[in-house]
Amino acid sequence: MTDVPDWNPDAVGVAYVYAAMAEHLAARIAAGELVPGAKLPGERELGQQYGVALGTVRRALDVLRERGLVQTLPAKGTFIA
């Protein structure tokens, strides 16, 4: 099991930034880098780290939430499921 490659929104074949971001986070979860119960950085902080806007972060998290990979609690944060 290797580490998840660094984030690169310009990778070939990437259709949308939010989808690529969701995949990247999903890979980090699958790789065990992000463990159940762990709290992700805030949405705006995540946006800084990934170099994307708030709306894009939220879309990516929407995807992960639908997959049951994360859970978001208002005013608390988003946690690995």
Next chain:
Amino acid sequence: MTDVPDWNPDAVGVAYVYAAMAEHLAARIAAGELVPGAKLPGERELGQQYGVALGTVRRALDVLRERGLVQTLPAKGTFIA
């Protein structure tokens, strides 16, 4: 005074979606379904309800704004005038 017919962007004689949407909203206001002071759903939510894109919603609202039927406040919403 009957209710405003359901929204149908495919109606005969409709030139443009944004114009038809503006007419539909104007009819709802005229019918009293939307009363002065009432807040419309957000632009994106309106887009969902009408099955149109954000740009189309904004064009429709532009028409109503020019007619003085609605007023839009940044980061607040659009309200019936």
Next chain:
DNA sequence: TTTCATTTGTTCGTATGTATT
């Protein structure tokens, strides 16, 4: 109780790219 910082939630404003007519 009040205040404050943190975080998610919501909304308008704007820009870009693609497809269609």
Next chain:
DNA sequence: CAATACATACGAACAAATGAA
């Protein structure tokens, strides 16, 4: 070529909830 329409994306501001001081 121009206008319409769609989807994505970034930015900015405001609002509400939570918890700690």
